[in-house]
Amino acid sequence: SSGINAEWPLRPGEYLLTLKNSCIPYDLFVIGKKGISSFTFLKEAITDSFISIDESVTYGMIEAIVSQIVSLFESAKVDEIKVISNVYFSSSSQVPKITNILPLSIDKMSENNSLDANYLFEPNIKSIYNDIIPFYIKTQIFNLILNSICCEQIARKIAMKSATDAANDMIKSLTRTYNRIRQAKITQEISEIVAGADSIS
Numbered sequence: 001s002s003g004i005n006a007e008w009p010l011r012p013g014e015y016l017l018t019l020k021n022s023c024i025p026y027d028l029f030v031i032g033k034k035g036i037s038s039f040t041f042l043k044e045a046i047t048d049s050f051i052s053i054d055e056s057v058t059y060g061m062i063e064a065i066v067s068q069i070v071s072l073f074e075s076a077k078v079d080e081i082k083v084i085s086n087v088y089f090s091s092s093s094q095v096p097k098i099t100n101i102l103p104l105s106i107d108k109m110s111e112n113n114s115l116d117a118n119y120l121f122e123p124n125i126k127s128i129y130n131d132i133i134p135f136y137i138k139t140q141i142f143n144l145i146l147n148s149i150c151c152e153q154i155a156r157k158i159a160m161k162s163a164t165d166a167a168n169d170m171i172k173s174l175t176r177t178y179n180r181i182r183q184a185k186i187t188q189e190i191s192e193i194v195a196g197a198d199s200i201s
Contacts, residue, residue, distance in 0.1 A: 094151035
């Protein structure tokens with residue numbers, strides 16, 4: 001994730017520690033400089049990284065990422081794909097979240113729906129799978145990248161506003177200090193003039 005969040009390195013670190021404690025192997029694909037630096041700090045082995053993904057990312061730019069991930073899943077080298085990233089909820093709430101990508105899970109059907117219905121797939125289920133699954137994964141990852149980019153821009157905006165407010169407060173404080181010193185100097189000069197005039201008279 002390229003999003004800026006002070007808590008971000010902690011979430012994947014905790015999750016990866018859980019995997020290690022359970023003796024579950026994993027491959028780590030990292031997108032963005034922030035993620036790379038975070039996992040390097042955590043001394044994690046990075047399988048592959050992508051640093052050219054930024055706010056100018058396009059839908060087609062993540063094709064290589066999706067191809068690698070899907071090929072690992074299809075070849076049964078991995079049985080699960082999860083994405084850890086910052087997710088945008090509001091301008092004041094962006095939190096790290098673990099999103100399940102594969103395997104796909106079917107939400108519990110409502111009482112009015114049934115899985116027993118007969119469906120006809122054209123041209124066939126395999127062809128549909130080969131087209132839809134990569135598209136679904138690409139859309140999911142693209143959405144998560146956009147979320148992270150949004151979180152980064154929000155964090156930058158908040159940081160710049162905080163810096164601007166701090167600078168304005170400093171300017172006000174220095175202005176008040178300058179005015180007090182200037183006023184004190186003027187008062188002292190007036191007092192000296194008056195004292196000099198009194199001595200002459």
